[in-house]
Each structure stands twice: as structure tokens, then as C-alpha cells.
Amino acid sequence: MDQPRLPDLQPLKTNDTLTVLVGTALWAVALVVLLIVGPGAERHWWIWTCVSGICGGLFGLFYIHRRDRRRPPPTEEPVEPSTAIL
Numbered sequence: 702m703d704q705p706r707l708p709d710l711q712p713l714k715t716n717d718t719l720t721v722l723v724g725t726a727l728w729a730v731a732l733v734v735l736l737i738v739g740p741g742a743e744r745h746w747w748i749w750t751c752v753s754g755i756c757g758g759l760f761g762l763f764y765i766h767r768r769d770r771r772r773p774p775p776t777e778e779p780v781e782p783s784t785a786i787l
Contacts, residue, residue, distance in 0.1 A: 721758050721762050724758055725754070725762070732755065735751060
């Protein structure tokens with residue numbers, strides 16, 4: 702019943718900074734649109750939601766920058782893709 706253990710998956714290489722910048726920019730666009738259109742009196746919380754999204758994005762950029770500074774330099778060994786048939 703013991704099946705061989707599948708190899709661990711390698712993490713994807715992503716551009717986290719770009720992802721957070723795009724999200725923050727979308728929140729900023731939504732804020733500008735709301736400030737131009739002017740939501741109703743009972744929907745002012747929409748503006749604060751956009752502000753919170755922008756603040757969260759700025760914190761994310763700070764966090765990513767700090768994380769990447771502390772990360773060891775990447776190794777240049779090639780990663781071979783592996784497939785498994787279950």
C-alpha cells in the first residue's frame with residue numbers, strides 16, 4: 702500500500718511587486734471615480750474602502766521590498782519540470 706512519495710513542487714516565480722502595484726492602482730482609480738461621481742450619503746464607506754485598499758497595497762509594497770532584501774540570492778541551478786501519472 703506504500704506508494705512512492707511524489708517530489709515536492711517548486712514555487713512559481715512571480716513578480717509580486719507588479720501584482721501589488723496593479724491592485725493598488727485599481728483601488729486608486731476606483732477612488733478617483735468615486736470622488737468625481739460622488740456616492741450617495743449612505744455610501745461614503747465606499748471611499749474609505751478604496752483608501753483602505755490603497756493603504757494595504759502600500760504596506761504590501763513595503764513588506765515585499767523588506768522580504769526580498771532579506772532573501773538569500775537565488776541559485777542558478779536549472780529546475781527540471783517533473784510530471785507524475787497517478
